[in-house]
Amino acid sequence: MRARPVQQESLRSRILDRISDFAASTPARFAVIVFASLIGIFTILFSLPVATTSGERAPFVDALFTAVSVICVTGLSTVDMATYWSPLGHVFVFVGVEIGGIGVLTVASILGLVISRRLGLRQKLLAAGDANPLRIRKGPVSESQAVRLGETRSLLATVAISVLVIEAVVAALLFPRMLLEGVPPLDAAWQSVYIAAMSFTNTGFLPTSEGLIPYGSDWWFLIVLMLSVAFGAIGFPVIYVLRKTWRHPLRWSLHVKLTLVTFGLLTLGGAIAYFILEFDNPATMAGLGADQRILQSFFISQMARSGGFATLDMGSLDGSSLLVTDMLMFIGGGSASTAGGIKVTTLAILFLAAFAEARGVDDMEAYRRRIPQDVLRLAVSVVLWGATTVAVATVAILLITDDVPIDYILFDVISAFATCGLSTGFTAATSDGAQYVLAATMFLGRIGTVTLAAALAASTRRQLFRRPEERPIVG
Amino acid sequence: MRARPVQQESLRSRILDRISDFAASTPARFAVIVFASLIGIFTILFSLPVATTSGERAPFVDALFTAVSVICVTGLSTVDMATYWSPLGHVFVFVGVEIGGIGVLTVASILGLVISRRLGLRQKLLAAGDANPLRIRKGPVSESQAVRLGETRSLLATVAISVLVIEAVVAALLFPRMLLEGVPPLDAAWQSVYIAAMSFTNTGFLPTSEGLIPYGSDWWFLIVLMLSVAFGAIGFPVIYVLRKTWRHPLRWSLHVKLTLVTFGLLTLGGAIAYFILEFDNPATMAGLGADQRILQSFFISQMARSGGFATLDMGSLDGSSLLVTDMLMFIGGGSASTAGGIKVTTLAILFLAAFAEARGVDDMEAYRRRIPQDVLRLAVSVVLWGATTVAVATVAILLITDDVPIDYILFDVISAFATCGLSTGFTAATSDGAQYVLAATMFLGRIGTVTLAAALAASTRRQLFRRPEERPIVG
Numbered sequence: 001m002r003a004r005p006v007q008q009e010s011l012r013s014r015i016l017d018r019i020s021d022f023a024a025s026t027p028a029r030f031a032v033i034v035f036a037s038l039i040g041i042f043t044i045l046f047s048l049p050v051a052t053t054s055g056e057r058a059p060f061v062d063a064l065f066t067a068v069s070v071i072c073v074t075g076l077s078t079v080d081m082a083t084y085w086s087p088l089g090h091v092f093v094f095v096g097v098e099i100g101g102i103g104v105l106t107v108a109s110i111l112g113l114v115i116s117r118r119l120g121l122r123q124k125l126l127a128a129g130d131a132n133p134l135r136i137r138k139g140p141v142s143e144s145q146a147v148r149l150g151e152t153r154s155l156l157a158t159v160a161i162s163v164l165v166i167e168a169v170v171a172a173l174l175f176p177r178m179l180l181e182g183v184p185p186l187d188a189a190w191q192s193v194y195i196a197a198m199s200f201t202n203t204g205f206l207p208t209s210e211g212l213i214p215y216g217s218d219w220w221f222l223i224v225l226m227l228s229v230a231f232g233a234i235g236f237p238v239i240y241v242l243r244k245t246w247r248h249p250l251r252w253s254l255h256v257k258l259t260l261v262t263f264g265l266l267t268l269g270g271a272i273a274y275f276i277l278e279f280d281n282p283a284t285m286a287g288l289g290a291d292q293r294i295l296q297s298f299f300i301s302q303m304a305r306s307g308g309f310a311t312l313d314m315g316s317l318d319g320s321s322l323l324v325t326d327m328l329m330f331i332g333g334g335s336a337s338t339a340g341g342i343k344v345t346t347l348a349i350l351f352l353a354a355f356a357e358a359r360g361v362d363d364m365e366a367y368r369r370r371i372p373q374d375v376l377r378l379a380v381s382v383v384l385w386g387a388t389t390v391a392v393a394t395v396a397i398l399l400i401t402d403d404v405p406i407d408y409i410l411f412d413v414i415s416a417f418a419t420c421g422l423s424t425g426f427t428a429a430t431s432d433g434a435q436y437v438l439a440a441t442m443f444l445g446r447i448g449t450v451t452l453a454a455a456l457a458a459s460t461r462r463q464l465f466r467r468p469e470e471r472p473i474v475g
Numbered sequence: 476m477r478a479r480p481v482q483q484e485s486l487r488s489r490i491l492d493r494i495s496d497f498a499a500s501t502p503a504r505f506a507v508i509v510f511a512s513l514i515g516i517f518t519i520l521f522s523l524p525v526a527t528t529s530g531e532r533a534p535f536v537d538a539l540f541t542a543v544s545v546i547c548v549t550g551l552s553t554v555d556m557a558t559y560w561s562p563l564g565h566v567f568v569f570v571g572v573e574i575g576g577i578g579v580l581t582v583a584s585i586l587g588l589v590i591s592r593r594l595g596l597r598q599k600l601l602a603a604g605d606a607n608p609l610r611i612r613k614g615p616v617s618e619s620q621a622v623r624l625g626e627t628r629s630l631l632a633t634v635a636i637s638v639l640v641i642e643a644v645v646a647a648l649l650f651p652r653m654l655l656e657g658v659p660p661l662d663a664a665w666q667s668v669y670i671a672a673m674s675f676t677n678t679g680f681l682p683t684s685e686g687l688i689p690y691g692s693d694w695w696f697l698i699v700l701m702l703s704v705a706f707g708a709i710g711f712p713v714i715y716v717l718r719k720t721w722r723h724p725l726r727w728s729l730h731v732k733l734t735l736v737t738f739g740l741l742t743l744g745g746a747i748a749y750f751i752l753e754f755d756n757p758a759t760m761a762g763l764g765a766d767q768r769i770l771q772s773f774f775i776s777q778m779a780r781s782g783g784f785a786t787l788d789m790g791s792l793d794g795s796s797l798l799v800t801d802m803l804m805f806i807g808g809g810s811a812s813t814a815g816g817i818k819v820t821t822l823a824i825l826f827l828a829a830f831a832e833a834r835g836v837d838d839m840e841a842y843r844r845r846i847p848q849d850v851l852r853l854a855v856s857v858v859l860w861g862a863t864t865v866a867v868a869t870v871a872i873l874l875i876t877d878d879v880p881i882d883y884i885l886f887d888v889i890s891a892f893a894t895c896g897l898s899t900g901f902t903a904a905t906s907d908g909a910q911y912v913l914a915a916t917m918f919l920g921r922i923g924t925v926t927l928a929a930a931l932a933a934s935t936r937r938q939l940f941r942r943p944e945e946r947p948i949v950g
């Protein structure tokens with residue numbers, strides 16, 4: 001009687017250990033397999049006839065695209081999300097974005113944990129003369145594994161609680177506003193929960209066909225949305241630190257300070273740009289008062305950085321605003337967040353490097369801290385990955401598409417890469433081929449960027465000797 | 476009788492010393508002042524009524540734009556260059572591109588010389604405990620100054636001889652082909668010299684209104700043009716090494732190998748892209764045979780990287796080809812060359828950094844040499860400068876321009892920044908305001924990039940202490 005529970009415990013523990021082991025030894029491959037499987041499962045779910053309003057099986061391209069868009073929390077769509085899917089379909093969407101949003105958040109955090117420990121271990125063990133500490137573990141249940149499992153669990157718990165609390169607060173803030181608008185209480189209840197999930201996970205789907213139209217100029221509704229999106233987009237590591245030490249800014253880590261300052265500057269800069277560039281545009285802001293201009297400018301600026309909600313028609317924006325939006329989307333939000341893009345710290349590192357170069361000092365510095373040189377190399381790799389993905393996807397779509405202005409295509413490709421979800425209308429209107437390319441771009445942008453950074457940061461190889469130095473001319 | 480020549484010699488020597496001193500102490504400011512003055516002088520020359528065919532004073536915007544385009548060897552124009560300017564005007568253009576082409580080449584080489592010596596000195600003197608060796612020189616004619624002047628002269632001589640020899644050979648190769656076409660000998664003589672100068676300096680102006688139409692499918696003419704452009708575009712440091720050691724590739728420096736390989740790969744990759752993307756385009760290659768498709772693909776590919784000659788109408792290219800051209804133009808040619816852009820070695824460094832990151836090794840390596848980390852920082856700074864310049868110029872032009880597709884504007888802005896000179900027709904057709912922005916973009920792209928890299932590489936500051944290290948999350 002005593003033997004069985006122990007055996008079961010040890011079996012369960014062994015399976016968890018095995019998974020944890022695989023995740024630790026090849027974290028990037030682990031993340032890619034997990035997300036590809038999730039997309040497969042949700043493609044099957046969205047292919048069920050009961051998932052659609054019409055009761056007919058959704059075409060494969062729409063089922064796959066919706067699954068990718070949901071799991072990657074992108075918010076682009078090839079169908080009218082509000083009317084195409086049945087109530088059951090909407091449940092799939094809701095569950096999918098929570099899994100996708102929290103999943104990436106958690107996987108990114110776990111990868112960060114694994115890597116930071118690996119780096120820590122490496123630094124300790126390198127001194128003792130060993131290059132790869134994780135490959136030389138011996139025995140079935142070493143102490144380090146137990147610790148890893150424990151840490152992962154507590155991390156998961158913290159992530160889940162943060163998500164639940166924030167989404168509940170957001171829903172509670174939206175609910176009374178919807179009642180005021182005359183929405184029946186039961187509808188208002190599920191719509192507010194749905195929108196809370198769509199905003200915190202930075203997805204951007206809306207539950208009704210009319211979208212944000214009833215609330216398009218409402219300060220309360222739009223500011224709650226912006227705050228919810230911002231909390232999701234600054235990233236879990238920042239939320240974690242803020243929750244513990246929000247009263248003591250001096251104790252914040254370099255990552256928190258860099259993220260918050262860059263995030264804020266980009267939101268402000270974007271808002272100023274939209275305010276100026278759309279001032280005379282009759283299709284957007286020309287008819288608005290000064291207060292609404294300010295609100296709408298901040299709203300687009302915040303939503304471009306991966307929220308994906310829109311009160312204005314993106315296709316009506318001035319060409320210059322589209323270009324500004326392209327840049328904001330490409331940069332995206334914070335690391336290990338529900339937002340996409342190359343991430344604000346990546347951009348900050350590039351500029352810190354340029355500042356250090358301009359000042360002629362050897363070290364990149366910020367907030368009285370020195371940033372190691374290899375971080376710059378990681379940042380350059382992430383940007384190159386993003387630029388290459390966007391360029392290849394754009395050229396591929398241009399090849400199979402005729403008569404669409406390139407700025408519309410580029411906009412939707414960057415929106416897909418950065419999982420932003422804003423659209424000029426191109427995604428819904430284009431051919432199946434281009435939609436497959438966009439789906440691949442979403443996957444590469446969301447899963448690729450997170451795992452690439454992790455894989456690169458984690459991989460280390462022992463160099464046995466150094467080559468002689470030589471300096472090519474640059475610039 | 477003996478005293479005067481000595482005094483004169485010493486006065487001349489003192490003036491040269493003073494200039495050389497200024498150039499050495501603030502090389503970037505020196506270069507900017509020299510080129511701004513040249514542009515001022517040529518704006519005045521192009522404003523002379525005798526410079527135009529009509530005998531009327533050219534509008535200020537056209538005189539300034541032409542002066543900038545000529546001195547920056549860009550090749551963009553707001554007027555029909557072949558018919559608008561009188562024979563005297565054409566002489567100004569010819570002299571201007573030689574000064575601009577050789578000037579930048581020389582200034583860049585001199586700056587490189589100054590900087591490499593300064594770096595060398597710094598490294599020596601830093602050990603002796605001194606941060607800025609050039610500020611502590613004592614006495615009116617120190618030995619180091621004499622050496623600097625001597626080196627500069629020999630460098631200038633080598634540059635001038637290379638330019639003369641290459642342009643003479645190119646003219647000699649074009650001349651008989653023009654006679655065959657039925658061009659009168661005297662016209663063929665000056666036209667071949669003119670085209671030789673326009674191709675080696677990577678400018679891209681043509682002496683007649685019909686441009687390349689008579690030679691648009693001629694293997695001999697186009698290949699000579701491509702080789703001439705390539706020699707100008709690989710850069711003087713490479714020509715210098717090749718001239719001395721072309722038989723011994725093993726002795727080539729890292730810079731030469733990196734430049735040649737990246738340059739070749741980009742030309743080949745671009746040609747393959749145009750071959751595929753323009754295959755079905757009835758406005759460009761759909762009607763051509765396989766051999767002409769290959770020739771034309773290589774020609775566009777080479778000319779996009781700063782040559783600026785065109786056999787096909789850029790406005791008729793497919794949107795995907797325009798995007799590929801944008802990328803090729805932005806990258807440009809070799810360092811210290813007559814080509815523009817961020818330079819091929821800058822791109823190579825970014826990719827070498829990403830490769831090193833992916834392999835998990837600490838050092839960037841190429842051809843059995845280790846590349847110092849600060850080169851990456853310089854490369855990142857140059858790319859950020861380029862991207863920021865292009866973005867600001869494009870948004871500025873979009874703000875003051877209506878009803879022009881953004882891809883045409885972006886194309887001409889990048890063409891201006893990278894001093895490529897290809898145009899979709901936007902530059903000639905747009906407003907004065909946009910033309911001033913394009914002129915500023917040419918100046919920032921040509922002079923800015925060269926001097927920025929030099930200024931950054933030269934500036935060094937002593938760090939008295941190192942901050943504690945902290946690692947933000949990236950990607």
Ligand SMILES: [K+]
Nearest residue numbers: 074202308420
């Ligand atoms: K989104």
Ligand SMILES: [K+]
Nearest residue numbers: 549677783895
């Ligand atoms: K040119």
